[in-house]
Amino acid sequence: MYNSLQLRQTQKLGLALTPQLQQAIKLLQLSTLELRQEIKAVALQNPMLEVEDDGNDERFESLESLAEQESKADSNDTFDPFDNDSSVKCTDTAFPDANQTINISSDQNTVQNLSENQGQRLNSADTRHGQSLGNDDVYEGETTEDLHDHLLWQLDLSPLEGADRLIAENIIDGINDSGYLQESLESIVATVRETYPEVSQEDALSVLKLIWNYDPLGVGARSVQECLRLQLEAKTPSATTELALHIVNEYLKELSVRDFRTLCQKLNIKENQLKPAIDLITSLNPRPGHGAVKEKSDFIIPDVIVIKGNDGRYYVTLNSDSIPKIKINEHYRQLASQAQTEQDRKFFKNNLQEANWFMQSLSKRNETLMKVASVIVEKQQDFMEYGEGSLHPMVLNDIASEIEMHESTVSRITTEKYILTPKGTFELKYFFSSSVSTDDGGTASSKAIRARIKELVSKENARKPLSDSRLSSMLADEGIIVARRTVAKYRESLGIASSSQRKRLV
Template identity: 45%
Template sequence: MKPSLVLKMGQQLTMTPQLQQAIRLLQLSTLDLQQEIQEALESNPMLERQEEGDDFDNSDPLADGDELPNPGSQEVSFQDAAPTVETLEDGEWHERIPSELPVDTAWEDVYQTSASSLPSSDDDEWDFTSRTSAGESLQSHLLWQLNLAPMSDTDRLIATTIIDCIDNNGYLEESLEEILESFDPELDIELDEVEVVLHRIQQFEPAGVGARDLRECLTLQLRQLPADTPWLDEAKRLANDYLDLLGSRDYSQLMRRMKLKEDELRQVIELIQSLNPRPGSQIEASEPEYVVPDVVVRKHNDRWLVELNQEAVPRLRVNPHYAGFVRRADSSADNTFMRNQLQEARWFIKSLQSRNETLMKVATQIVEHQRGFLEYGEEAMKPLVLHDIAEAVGMHESTISRVTTQKFMHTPRGIYELKYFFSSHVSTSEGGECSSTAIRAIIKKLVAAENPKKPLSDSKIAGLLEAQGIQVARRTVAKYRESLGIAPSSERKRLM
C-alpha cells in the first residue's frame, strides 16, 4: 500500500473559549453570576463598574469598528445589585485635624464614619440579630444552656454525652444503657445518675428536647404548660395512654375510653396538635437562602410586561483609561497582556448581553403561554414542555434547560422558578389537554373543601376529576397527592 494525499471537506462544531464562557454564564444563577462578575472585576483591570449617573463609554481601541453592547436598553441593562453608595467629595476627607481635642469631643465630630448610616436602635424595623447572627445547631444551643446550669464535673460530662446523642429533631438516639457503657468504668457512674441528668436536660429549651419517643416528647411539652390550661389533664392522659388510638384516628374508642363527648375530645386533640412533635426543628442550623428574581412580570394597561431585574447584575464597561494604553503595533509583553485583558473584557460583556437577551426571549414566551396562570391562578396553568419554547425562540432544548435552571420570575402571584411553568399534560374528555400543575391545584382545592369526617379517597377524587372532563387514573391521583404533601384519606380523618 502506497502513501497518498487525500483532500477532504467537512464541517465541525468547535467550542471556542468564548462560546464556553457564554454557555457557563447562561446556566449560572443570579447569586452565582454576581460572584463570577466580582471575580472578573478583581482579575481583569479592563473591567469596571459603571456608577449611577456616569455616562456610558462605548469606545474601544481594539473594537475594529464593533461597538460594545449598550447595557442601557431594557433587555441588556446591568444595574448594581446593591444600592449605590454616594462618594464624598475629596475635600471632605482631607479636613485639618487639630493636634489637641477637648475631652468631651466625640469621634464622629472629627472623623467621618459610616456608622451613622446604620438604623438607630429606636427603629422598630431594625433587627440586629437577624442581620448578624449565623445559624445555630441544636447541640450548640443545648450546650449554651448547659454552661448556665450549676452541675458537678461528673454530671456535666454525662450531660455533654447525652447532648451529643440528640438528633436534629430533638430525640435521644441512644438508650441510657448504651450511654452508660460509653463512660470509663473508673468513673463509677450509675444508670440512675444518667437518668437524673437526662431529666435536667429535658427541662431545657426547646420544650420536649431529649425525649426518647413521641409519647415522652408530648408529655414533656404538656408539663411545661400553665396549670390552668384548659383540658390539660385530659391531654396528658391521652398522650400517655391512648396515643395509638389517636394515631389511627379511632375517635369512637377514644370517646368511650376517656369518657368524653365529641366536642370535648375535639378540644383535647386541638391541644395535642398545638404541640411540636419535632422540637429540634425550631433551632435552624442552616444559613438562610435568598432568591433574587431574574425577571419581573407586571400588568400595565391590561398587558403583561416582562422586564429584566435591573438590580440583579452590576453594570459593567471597559475602563477607558486603561484601554487607552493599548497600542496596536506594539508587540511587547506588557502590551500583549493588556490587549488580551481588553479582549476578555469585551467577550465577558458580550456574554452577559447574550445571557440577558436569551433570558428575556424565554421569559417572554413563558408569559405568553401562561397568561391564564397570571390571570386566574394554578388551575388555569397550560401544559408546556421545553420543546415548545425552544421552537418558539429558535434555540435548542438544552439551551432552554440552562436558561430555566435556577432562574426565578417575580409575578403578582409570587416568585417562581422558570421550570415551575413547565409541566406534562393529561388528556380531557373533549380531546383537549390539561396541565399536571392545574390538576394538582384542583386536587388541593377538593381536599381543602372535603368533609373532615369523611375525607375523599383517591378513587373518589379521580371520579370528581372525571366529572370535570379530566381523565386521571387513581394511581396518578395518588402520585399528585403525595407530591403535594397531602396524607391519605385514612390519615386526614378528624373531628369537626
C-alpha cells in the same frame, strides 16, 4: 507492494467549540449569584474590564470618602501633652490619704477576674454570633446558632459540674435536629465512666430529667410518646390535660390512626368531651428541635419581572439590578493606544478582545433570557391572571420551537432563573409540566390538577374527608381523567395526608 508517503487533502464538516462559544454556554447556565461572582472574577483578571459603580445615590458613600473623613477627624484630634484640657480637673479625682492602706493584691485579683469573665463572655458570644476569628467561613454578624448551641448555652447557665456536666454534654451530643435523644443511657454512661468510673445509670437519668426542662420543652425525649407527655405535664393541671395525658399514655396507637370512635368507646366518653383533649394534643410540637432556633431566610433576586400593560396583557422586562454592569476601562484603553513595545500591544489587544467577548456573551445571555421568558408569559397569561389552577401544560420543546433554539439551550437558560409575577416569584422551570388528557380531547397541566386537588381538600368536610377515589371521580366530573393512583401520587407530592389521617372532630 511498497511503502510510500502521500499527501492528501480532505474536507469535513464539524462543530468546533471555540473559547468564545464555551464562555457563552457557561454564562447561559449560571444563576444570578454565580454570574455575579463570575463577573467580579473576570473583572479582577482582565484590566480592560471595569464594573460600573452605582455611586449616584446620595444615601451611600464610598469607602474612600469614609476613610478620608476618618483620617481628617483623626488629624483634628491630635494629642497635645501641653494642652490644658478643662474637661479634666484635679478636683474630680479622689486621691487616697497618705495614711490610707491600699489593698493592691485584692484589686489585681478583681481586675484579673473581670478580664477572664469578660473574655469568656466575648468568646462565647462570638462563637454564637459568627464572629469567631478562627472560622473564616462565617461572616461577622451571621447567626450560626443551632439546637446544640442553644442547649449548651443553657447548660452553661446551670450549676452542673464534674461528672454531671460531662453526662449532660454527652446527652446533648446525642440529640438529633428534631430534638430526640438517639443515644441510649447505657452508651452515655459507658463513655462517661472513662473519666468518672463511679457514674451510674441513675445519675444519667437524673441529668436527663434536668435537660427535659430546657427550652424547647420536650427536648431530649426518647420517643414521640415521651415528648408529648413532657409537654402535657408542663401545662396547667385540668380535666382536659389529664384526659390528654391518659390518651397519650394508653391510646397513642388509636390516636395515630384517628380512630375517634374506638377512643370514645374505650374512654366511655362522648365526642364533645374528646374534642378538647384531641385539640390540646394536636397543638403540641412532636419535633421540638425544629422550632428552637430561627433559620436564616433565603432571599431570591428575580432575573425578569412581569408587568401588566395598558391593554390588560402581561409582558416581561429584564431586572437590570440583578447583575452588576460592566464596561471597558477608558484609562487602560488610552494606555493601549500608547503602547510602545510589541509585548505591551499584544497584552492590551488580547485583554480587549476577551473583554469584548465577555460583554457580548452577557448580552447574548440576557437576550436569550428575555426571549424564553416572553414566550413563557405569553403562553401562561391565564396563570398571571388567575393563579396556579389556570396553568397550561408546556414542555421545553414548545419554547424551543417558538424561539428556534435547541431544547438544551432552553433548559440551561431556565435553570435557577427566577421570574417575579403577580402570583409570586417562581423559577422558570416551574411553568413546564406534563399534560393530562380531558374528555373533550384537550389537555390539562399536572400542576393545575395538583392545585385543584389542594382546593378540593381544603373545602372538604373534616368529619368525612375525601378519599382518593372520590377525588378522582370529582375530577372526572370536571372533564379531567385521572386515575386513583395518580391522585394519590399528586396528593403525596403536595404533602397532604390520606383521608383517614385528615379526619377531624368538629
